[in-house]
Each structure stands twice: as structure tokens, then as C-alpha cells.
Amino acid sequence: MKSENDGNTIRFAVMVRSEGLQKWQRDCYNSLINSGLAVNVLWISEDEEVSVQSWTLRVSAYPWRKLIFRKYYKHFFRPESFNRIPFEEVRGEIPVIHCKTIRKGKYSEYFEESDLNKINAYEPDFILKFGFGIIRGEILTCTPYGVWSFHHGDEQKYRGVPPAFHEIMRNDPVTASILQRLTETLDGGVILRKGFFKTINHSWSANLDQALKLSLNWPLDVCREIISQKSFPAATEGVKTLAPVHKEPENLSMVLFLVKVFVNKVKFHFSEIFLSENWETGLIEARPEQIAGPDAFVISPLKVTWLRAGLRNRYWADSFAIEHKNKLLLLFENYDYRKQKADISATWFDENNKTFGEIKSALNEEWHLSYPFIQMIGDDIYCIPESLRHGSVELYRLDTGTLKLHHSRTLIPGLQAADGTLVNHQNHWYFFFTPAHATNTELHIWHSETLDGTFIPHTLTPVKSNAGNARPAGPFFTCNGKLYRPAQDSSRTYGGRIIINEIKLLTEDDFLEETVCVLMPPAGYSGIHNISFAGKHMFFDSKKYRFSPAAFRHQIMRRLKL
Template sequence: MAENNDSRRLRFAVMCNSTELQQWQKQSLDALLLSGCAEPVLLIMPAGNNAKPGKKFWRRIIAYPWNKIIFRKYYQYFFRPQAFRKTIADLGNDEIPVIRCTTTLKKKYSEYFSPEDIEAIRSYRPDFILKFGFGIIRGEILNCAPYGVWSFHHGDEQKYRGVPPAFREILHNDRVTASILQRLTEKLDGGVILRKGFFPTIYHSWRANLDQAIALSLNWPADVCREIIAQHTFPAGGESTSTTAPVYKEPENTTMLQFIAKQFVNKIKFHFLELFQAEQWSTGIIRARTAEVAGNIDYSPDPEMVSWLHSGSNDRYFADGFALRTRHRILLLFEDYSYRQRKGRISAAWYNERDHDFSDITCALEEPWHLSYPFIFKEKDDFYCIPESKDHGSVELYRLDTDSMKLTFVRTLLPGVAAADPTLVFHQNRWFLFFTPAHATNVELHIWHSPDLDQPFEPHELNPVKADIRNARPAGSLFKLDDKLYRPAQDCSQTYGGKVVINEIKILSEEAFLEMPVSTLEPPHGYKGIHNLSFAGDYMYFDCKKFVFSPASFLYQAGKRFRSKKHTSTGIKQL
């Protein structure tokens, strides 16, 4: 294993075609520089213009791939991703040396660097090379730096190879779009995976789908550098990936027409559903032990056995239920959301086991900002709650008075951190706080930790510890079964809060994290989603959703589109 030359900072080279980069490439470089864990030492660029003499007009006409003209013109005039906008690279140092290399083309596509250029690159002692240019590179250049050449691929290499990126996921109705950062090897699309993430496919917009896949992977080179420095090891194993996925090329005219029609229909469907369908969450409690859920591959609550707590209005819903057994009763805390006010508060009710009914609903906490996900736990003789206050931009701790069912502010745990669904667990004499950040609420799992609730929390060395729309966002309290620790997580790949995945945590420490899915919790019959659960003795308290027409939601969505159209017509750009 290569040793890091500097325990605090890695050296890297950038492989690019010119100092003019695409916006996403510059943003990834900016994140790498801002991290403070890497410094640029070299630019590797092509030497001169090696283009072949142009063909005569009629030969160009004959040779043009007319069977792909729709794609090429669409790509040229209509496909304008934000990520592809041109910008000038700023590496913070105008004196970074440049090596211009002439490559040799072999076997039609493979580019090989000369021994002289390779020795020149090695003389700058880069720890890794970040590839933003050239073509398919092979040969000794791949071993020119101890940690190799790193390259992005926007797509799941197990399904889609070739071009264009983030396209066939829409065409084939794939629920997720992937991105990878890999260390290149001699094997095409068979590199060593350094980071891989899965994001929800945006079916109504190819541009938005690609922008999302790119934006949520920009920080990966900086994340890998932090991992190398923190753990003094390379984050990926030495074996290359293996894939038999087909290699796609530019879509032909018939495929492109099919794609344009599908994207148009998806756009109409998207706006129709936003206008006329609103999520209607309900909470329910049922007799169910942890072993029934974690030990059953596909567990689903029987709706006939559930005691339901409904809001009674299409403009209001109850979600994110947490249960706490105290004094032979079960206290329930949940999000109480109003479509009219466009925000939620935390409400509470008691559940009577004998009569299977609920007490009157009481407001436990209301703030000027939106509140949800009232995670509750016991520490010594006190009960505490950490509601989600992502819109407020912090994670805050409240004390719960079980007599009055009121929450009182104690302290801010994470100032300046906009966290979705913060979930706390005490493990191996340390508190670990799980959440997903505001910029990737359903995708990136982050962990912070502290030895004591009264002491500051600090981020995990591997953050984000996971980037997967299918299995990242917390879905309720962690629980133990047979001395094993389990973490419920949301699967939002088909719909927000579609189902819950139960993960067994294999490793959880300040330096490492590993979990494996063991079972899933499906919504009850007649419901379209489930995204939170909490155990209290022999009972499981959970939520699930249907889609309904909400007058308040309709008016809001219609008004939003009217305002957007008005701003556009008056020349005001929407941010």
C-alpha cells in the first residue's frame, strides 16, 4: 500500500483538455481544495491540435450518421445541463506547471502516454491523478501515481456503459440513477470503485436527472482524500469490478423519438400529480416485536390489526410516529402537519392498551419553523426528544415532561447543521447521531459522534458513510436484538418513504461504519408507503401514506406555478 507523502495533505495532478472546464469539474476541484486535504501540483494536457485534416463537404455529408441526427441536434440545441456550462479552472496557484502530452492511439480507442511523459509526470510525485480529459487511457499512466488515476462515471456500470449518461435510466423506467468514482485499470469499465451512489431518477427531465447525479457526487474526491489521510489506507480493495452490462452508443432516431415522447408524458404526469395528489400520512400501532420485523424478509402490518390515529382531514396529516412506554401506558409523539400553514408541529397522545384507543391530541411543541420526526429516548431518569428542525438549520435537544406532554428546549447539539431525521444511539460508550443533510435528504447518510450529550459532536471520518436513495435516510429508532444492532432506513427509490429497510450494523466506530440489509417493512395493504417505526414493549408504532386530493395543497401548487410563470414573463429569474 502506498504511503502518503504528507500526513495532512495529498498531492494531485489534474488531467484535462484545457484550462476551460465544465462547471461540475470546477466545483469538484473547488471542494477538493476547500477540504484542505489535497493540493494540486500539475496539469496534464494534450499537446497541440492533433486533429486529422478535414474531409471535403460531400464526404462529410455522406459520412454523417443521419440515423442519429435527432439525438445530435437535441443534444446541441436543447440539452443544456447546468453542470456542463463552461468555466475557467482556478486552482488557487497561477504557477502550477503544465505538461503537454502526445498520446498514441492503439486498438481504435485506447490512448497510451509516452515513457518520457510518464517520467515527467512522476517527477512531480502526485499521490493521485484526477481525470477530466483525454479519452480511454491505458498503459503505464495508470500506475503513474501511488493511488492511481481517478475518474467519474455517471451511471451504474452494472447496467449502463457507454453514452449518453443518465439517459437510459429514464428510457427504461429505472427507479435509480447511479454515479461512481473509480480508480481506472486496464479493464474498460472495470475499475476499482472508490465511491458509488444511487439517486432517484427524475423521469420528466434528462437535464435534471444528470445534474442531480453529478451534483451529489462532486465531493467524492475530497471524501476519499480525507479517508486516506484519516485511516492511512486506500479506501477500496485491490480487485477490479466485473460487469457484463451492454455498452451503449448514441441513440438512433427511433429511440430518440421514443425518449422525447416518454419525457413529455412524464412531465405532464409530474405536474398533474403535484397539483392533484398530496401525501396523506396516518399513524398506527400494532402488536409486533422487533424479532418479527428484523427476522421476516418482507414484513407488512395487517391493517385489520392496527389501531389507527388519523387526522380526519385531507389538509392535515400525522407522520413520523415515536412511542415511549411509561407508567404502563404508551406515549405517542408524532409530526402534525398542516397543508394550509405549510409546516408541522409536534403533537402527542396516549395509547390505552386495554381499550385500544387514544387520548385527546395535545400540542407538545410548536416553533416558527417546520418540525417533524420527534425522535425520543431515555437517558438516566430523563426523557428527551430531538425533533427534526432542518428548516431552522440546527439539531436541537428538548426535555420531555411525560405529565404535561410538553417539550422544553435544553441545548443545541449541532449548530449550523441542517439535518433530516436525526436519530441518536448510544453504542460502545459513545453517542452516534445519524441523519441525512438538507442538500441530499434522501441520499446521503451522515454520522456525528460525541462521548457525552453535554459535549460537542464531531463528524465521522467517512462522511457521507453511505449515498444510496434505497437505504440511507433514517426511518426510526435503532434497536437491539440478540446483541445485534439494527437501523431502520427509508427506501425512497420509487416514492418518498416507499418502504423501510432494516439494516444490521456490523461496524460502528469513530473511524468505520458498515451495515447490511436483512429485511424490509412493506406498507399495509391499501397504502403506498411507510417510512418510520418505533418499538415500545410488545408494540410497534409506525406511519403509512395514501395519496389524496388536498384543496390547500392544490392552491399552493397552482399558485407556485402561476408565480413562476409570472416571474418568467417579467424577466425575473427564479433561483
């Protein structure tokens, strides 16, 4: 039953429940189908038994100690990703086989040999599991790439149910998802993809929605890697974990959980309304080898030459510096809470006298601008400011006389990129960024042979899904012949600290980096999310929280939908 293909298409089957798919599963399925890289050859439908019990038996067998959870889950828990999509809406003309598994032990399900033969006849390369229970036996190895299944939680901490729940209960700053190839060992599969997302502790449904939505493209990512690498990107052995297997929370635990979520929600809205981010920029004498060295570098506020907006409704952030004619050229985001947008400002810094020049407006567009990445190309200085709302990556040339940025050309049309960072490595250009749908989580790379050429996605994009180590935090820098990439750690708070990663491998088809150290914000500050080296200084930003009348007004009007 196998149709001919050009070797660039992967065949798969889908295990599904008889009532259909949840929305996130449908979206995951569509990402595979719409890519043109994968084709569904078979639906494997779960032939579920409907048991009929008497009223008295149902009452006596009901888990009354879990009543609150059961009722809350049934009547109040409404994640968007759980919306049910009827099977007939997604089935199409694809064949369906109905399988009834054999129960062995308390939970294990095994497929009958006749059903395995039917599945093998369609020759799928892998099976995507959206139905059935804990499956074991020959079904796990009947296809070349096995059975792929999602688990929404860090398998080293949380096994069992419910997903994205215990992270809130235990104040875990991140919630994980994994895509694994199943093995005979429960929760001991071979990890194909794993990501970490900042826990949304004031909403269980939002936290779960996030974990589902930001991982649903992973099967496609693995298919893309199989096709490009001509091999299966997985370890030979499954993971080992000693994490406890959680069950549905009992009544007292559920009450405590609901109280905790309510308190977190009050704190969240209070902070959004009354406490606004106030970023400040500053320079401190520091070399790359001090930051990437074995000893932790401490930013002392007393040693910093600060460059502050000094206004309640305005802040300066995203600090970039470059040495030019014995002075430091500084570019930074100039954000105005009254306009709810930012421009790019520029000034000069004299390293000897530690004095600043006049603050000038370098660029003002109709859309929000930030992260003014600067790059010396030949004798000219170019800037790629973040233009996420604009929807394209734009390149500007700086007039060093007037400190004005003039549009040069569109570097990458139609790409919504946050904190875009360019690096030339081994005579090849690489553009690192996080996308609009996952600005703090997914690290993407596009590349081109020349800066004037067409940028295309890296084979492994997204190369990382981690709220604690993905989003760029300034330009790459070299130290002792090694290339380093600063990244934001937003696992606890946006721009909480900076992670310094050493680039171990960077080509058109491969990427590997390793964390070497962490840079904390100065004492008295709550975050740092950008560094840039020039001359003998490091230009950085740090944040505090304070009340802003303009931000307060905006939050109130947004909640009142005015």
C-alpha cells in the first residue's frame, strides 16, 4: 500500500480516540500535513468499551476524595487547546482501522497481532500518539522511527497527572514539555524534543495552553531533521527518572491549589497595574574574558557610569555600543509609556573623561522599535533594530555625523523577529532571533552566504525551546578564540539575568552551545537583559520596578476595554 515518493516525504499514522482530536492535536496534525514533508497514511482509532454500571455501584466506586478536582476539571477548566474537533472534520479520505487492545496488568495495553499486521501493511515511518493509554509490546517497534508521544511536564520532576498543575503548586518557575519515542519503560522514552516555558502561575488553563501550543510543531521539526540529516535525531537509550508519579489531587490539595491560584492572580494584576518596568543603562569597565571567565563577575552599582532617562513615564534599555574614532557610540531603546512605543536614541561616550554627549533621536518609525543591534560592515556602521510589529527585518545605515539612521533595505521581508542578532561565522552570516509567537522561548536561526543574499531558515530551527536560555541578550563576542552568545533568562521574570553560552558548533545544518556562566543584575536591581562590549567597557541595562502614571492609566483602560 506504500505509494511512491521522492525520498523527501515521511509517512506516518495517527492514534486517535473515537470522539476525535483536541484543538492542539488538530493543529499539530495540520502542521505536518501542510508542510508537504509528511503524509498521513492511516488513522488508528481506539475501539473503546462502554461499561454499564448500576447507580449504586457508580456511587460506591466514585473517588469522593477527589470530588473537587473532578468537578472543577469537568465544569470550570477550559483551556482553549482542549476544544474538541470531531473526527470526521479531520479524517479526509485516509483509511481508518479500529483497534481493541488487550489489557495486561493494571494499565498496560497490547495490540493484537492482526492489528499490527494491518498497520504494517501501510508502512508508516512513525506513529503519532493522540489516543490509547499506556501501550507496550510490538507496536512500539513496528515502524522505523517508533511511536511518538507528548508529555507535558518535566519527566525528571513530574510524572502522571494532571499536566502543568504541579509546577504552579510547587512554585516551579518553568513548565516543561517533551516529545518522546516511547519505550517499554513508563516515562522512560527517548527524548526527541524538550522545552521549558515560564510558568503562568495565576492560571492553570493558560499554563497548560502555553505548554501545548509551544510544542505542537515538534513532530514537524523532527521530520524536517530526519529529511535533512538522513538520520533519526535521537539517543539510543531512553531517559532515566526517579520522579514520583502524581495522581489526581485530593480535595484538600485542590482547595489549596485554587487558593494559591487566586492569590497569584491578585498579585499578577496588582503588579501589572501599579508596578512598571523601569530600565536604566550604564557602562562599567569590563572585558569579555572577565564575563566569560571561571570567576563570577559582579556588577557593582558604585562602579557604573549610569545613563538614565530619569522620568517616571520613560526608560532606556537594550544597550548597544561600538568603538568609533576613539569614542564609544551608544545606541539604545527610548521607551515612552505615554505612547506605548519606543524610538532609538544615540549618543557618544568619552572613555577617558567618562562623559556623555548630547542624547539624539536616531530613528523614529510608526511602529515600536527596540534592540538596536549594530554591526560594522566595511567602513560603515549598520543597525538592525527590532521591528516586530512591522513584520520585517530592516537594515539601516548610521550617519555618524548626525547620529541619524537611514533606511538601507529590507534584510528579511515578512519575518517577525524579536531581538535579532547577526553574526558572521566562518564566512557565513547567521541571524539569531525569537519569533513573535514565542518571544522568550524559541531560538530561531536563519542564514545566508552573503549579507545581500537571501536568508533561509536553519535546518534545525527552532534550535532551542527554553525560557531560561533562548532569547538573544546582545551581540556575540569572542574571547581566547572562542565564540560566545549572551542569552536572556526569563524563567522567573522577564530579563531576569543573562546566560553566557559558548558556541561549540555552528553550520548551516548543525548548532550546539554550552552554558559557561551567568551574569546577575547589580545589587538593588531585578533584571539585566542586554550587554555589549566596546573599548574597555561593557554597556548594559538593568531594571527596577516603580509606579508610572502613564502605564497605570494604560492598564486600567485596557482592563475596562476603553
